[in-house]
Amino acid sequence: MSNATEALHRRLTHTPYAPPEGSAVSVKFVLQSLLRNPSSGAGESQLQESIRNFVLASALLSASESSTHELLSWIPRQLAAAAAASFRDLSDVYCHGNDKRLVAELAPEVLLLLKDRIKESSIDKGTDGDEVSAASARVPVGFAILAAYQLRWFVTQIDKLNLGKLCNLVIPCALTALDHWSTENIASADEIWHLVVEMSVLLVSSIHQSNPRSHWYMGLVLLAHFRRLFPLFFKWIHADDDETVLLVLKRVHTVLKLTWIRNTPYIMRLVDELVALHKEAALRVCREEIRTSILEVLLLLKQCKGQQFTAAWEKHRDDSNLAALCLSLTEISIDEESSTSNTLRSDSPQNCLQLLTTH
Structure with missing residues (x-):
């Protein structure tokens, strides 16, 4: 674990990075903060947190391969490939090479974490019921964008058997990401509703496959x-x-x-x-x-x-x-x-x- 973290952190450090103009988020700093080794006398909870953070860093780096967003465009393919390889190595150690099992075990904790991160910069309501957009000034939206990419990577890594068991976590998190800017995160606007339905159809076809009598x-x-x-x-x-x-x-x-x-x-x-x-x-x-x-x-x-x-x-x-x-x-x-x-x-x-x- 320590070697994998240090190796990935070293490659990340030597990668050139210039934040997008006007951006309040340093993606490189976020990644470096996730790739910190636990202290020598770390307990089980700290080790678990280190594993979770390492996988989150690997998720973000790996997700950059299929992203055109300016926040991730600086990540070279070699670094993304190194992150994917490091994640497989970690799976070999902790789950005997079963990387999907490692993701499934981390998913309950990680999905809730990512959902909270997405909601931190979403539109909220004050106690008087008026819309308040101060949340976006409090937490830059870039963090929600990064969390959404991490979420997509996590969901695509979960196999079909475990995905069905995690629907109660995956669906609210995914809908929150889709509906990040609407009031109370309720996807009821015509402009984005087709995206919600599209995501629902993809989930249903993935989980239930050829069972048209499914309630879904x-x-x-x-x-x-x-x-x-x-x-x-x-x-x-x-x-x-x-x-x-x-x-x-x-x-x-x-x-x-x-x-x-x-x-x-x-x-x-x-x-x-x-x-x-x-x-x-x-x-x-x-x-x-x-x-x-x-x-x-x-x-x-x-x-x-x-x-x-x-x-x-x-x-x-x-x-x-x-x-x-x-x-x-x-x-x-x-x-x-x-x-x-x-x-x-x-x-x-x-x-x-x-x-x-x-x-």
């Missing part, structure tokens, strides 16, 4: 057809027969559950249609079943949409005809909501987009 596949297919599905739902939800109405409500619930609905203009309209149906139900034979199904859909919307649902519901809050429905929505305890949410999520592990709401 179904969720993404449904997401792609929102524009066709919801106009039909809005039409059929007011059908004359109660059986059709109940079936439509069940299908709406299924679609929301499989997609953890994101980036759609249909939320406001869906809430309005459900409210209208709740009032219409007073004249229907199956009024109780219909109203129960409406409540289930609204609760799911409340869980996955949060503030957007609150905004959509605000105009109906004081409607005297909805007093019972409002009471049902507000009286549910936090524990019950959490339990329901966990059940829904365990039923639909495919939910890339659901993870975005909490991360």
